[in-house]
Structures are given as structure tokens and as C-alpha cells.
Amino acid sequence: MKKSRTGTFSILAISPDSKLMGVAVASGSTSVGDRVPHMQSLESV
Amino acid sequence: MIATQAYTNVAYGIKGLELLAKGLSPKETLNRLLMEDLGRELRQVAIMDSKKREAVFTGAGVPEWHGEAMGENYIVIGNLLAGKNVIPSIAEEFERTGGDLAWMMIKALKAGSESGGDQRGEKSAALIVVGTEKVEVKIKVDEHKAPINELIRKLEIRRR
Known part of the structure; x- marks a missing residue:
């Protein structure tokens, strides 16, 4: 667990044809990409 | 995801x-x-x-400001934001903007930053897009004064 004194905002989205999906995130702390987004390939969901 | x-x-x-x-x-x-x-x-x-x-x-x-927005094709969440406009700004930009998914998401993120974003400004950002067969885009900016702009720059380099 990481203490949060900085904010984070994220968008999760999927294309209308469901062939692409993604996460975009920004944060006041460093290296947000290592903590917040968790993805698997579309096939396994 | x-x-x-x-x-x-x-x-x-x-x-x-x-x-x-x-x-x-x-x-x-x-x-x-x-x-x-x-x-x-x-x-x-x-x-x-x-x-x-x-x-x-x-x-x-x-911690405030925090919020959520959901649409047919997206979810936006945020916390410790500069104001209550940040979440709706992200959602509105995503719905308004065109292009491919990566670009739409990054534009939405930028709209969030421009409407206040993190209370103390952003330092890092990331974008991951997966398709049916592979990871289409995976870009991380770990420490930067303008991480979303850096994300955009890196996305554009990939497309040259």
C-alpha cells in the first residue's frame, strides 16, 4: 500500500467495436504506470 | 482492465x-x-x-475532490483533484473528440489536467491500449514536469 498525498485521475475505455481497450492515467506522484493500470489481453476477458 | x-x-x-x-x-x-x-x-x-x-x-x-463518471464505453475516476470540474471535463472531452482510442483517451486526460487536474500538478502518466492479439500501445512517463504532453510526444513518435 502506498500513502497518497497526491491525486490521480484515470480513464478506462473500449472502442465501439470492442477490438481495443485501454487505460490512461496521470498522477501527482511518480511512476503511476507501475501502480494504477492493470490490463490483460482482450482474449482472456 | x-x-x-x-x-x-x-x-x-x-x-x-x-x-x-x-x-x-x-x-x-x-x-x-x-x-x-x-x-x-x-x-x-x-x-x-x-x-x-x-x-x-x-x-x-x-480525499476530495474525487469523482466518477461512466458512459457506455468509458469510466473516469479521480481523487485529490483541484476541483469538481476535472472528472466531467475528462468525460466530455472523451465523448467529444474523435480519432483512435489511444488519442481519444490522451486528449481526455489532457482536458482533465487543463481543468485543474491533480491539486499539486501532475508528475507522471501512462497509457496502455490492448487489442485482441497484442499490446498496441504501452507508454510510461515516470517523472516529468508536463507528463501528459510527454505522453503525447511519445505517442506521436510511435506513429511516424
Whole structure:
């Protein structure tokens, strides 16, 4: 667990044809990409 | 896919993906994760699957401003934001803007920053897009004065 004194905002989205999906995130702390987004390939969901 | 933030518990991502792979819906997955977490009121979590099923949670202890927005094809979550406009700005930009998914998402993120973003400004950002066969885009900016602009620059380099 990481203490949060900085904010984070994220968008999760999927294309209308469901062939692409993604996460975009920004944060006041460093290296947000290592903590917040968790993805698997579309096939396994 | 899962975003786990606020007082981030990374287990929500790791265990959550396992539960989705077992066939649980996003709502079932979220409920299971929350049930097992004594710190749940500090978490902010969004989950969406390839069937566009959505689940979102913001605990009572997550710092203001925080918010959520959901549409047919997206979820936006945020906490410790500069104001209440940030979340709707992201959602509106995503709905308004065109182009491919990566570009739409990054534009939405930038709109969030321009409407205040993090209370103390952003330092890092990331973009991951997956397709049916591979990871289409994976860009991280770990420490930068303008991380979203840097994300855009890196995305554009990939497309040259």
C-alpha cells in the first residue's frame, strides 16, 4: 500500500467495436504506470 | 482492465484480473475485492471488461475532490483533484473528440489536467491500449514536469 498525498485521475475505455481497450492515467506522484493500470489481453476477458 | 488508486492497493489489480479471467463480472470482482479489504474505504477502483460491463467504487475515506463518471464505453475516476470540474471535463472531452482510442483517451486526460487536474500538478502518466492479439500501445512517463504532453510526444513518435 502506498500513502497518497497526491491525486490521480484515470480513464478506462473500449472502442465501439470492442477490438481495443485501454487505460490512461496521470498522477501527482511518480511512476503511476507501475501502480494504477492493470490490463490483460482482450482474449482472456 | 482495472484502475486501482487513492490509497492504492495493487492487489486489486493483480487479484482482480485473476477473478475476471475466471469469469466473474466486473461487479462481482469488485464486490469480492472490497469484501476482503479492511481498508476498502480508502480505495478508488474502476473495472471494465470486453463486454463493456462496468464497476466503480470510491471509498468514504478517499480525499476530495474525487469523482466518477461512466458512459457506455468509458469510466473516469479521480481523487485529490483541484476541483469538481476535472472528472466531467475528462468525460466530455472523451465523448467529444474523435480519432483512435489511444488519442481519444490522451486528449481526455489532457482536458482533465487543463481543468485543474491533480491539486499539486501532475508528475507522471501512462497509457496502455490492448487489442485482441497484442499490446498496441504501452507508454510510461515516470517523472516529468508536463507528463501528459510527454505522453503525447511519445505517442506521436510511435506513429511516424
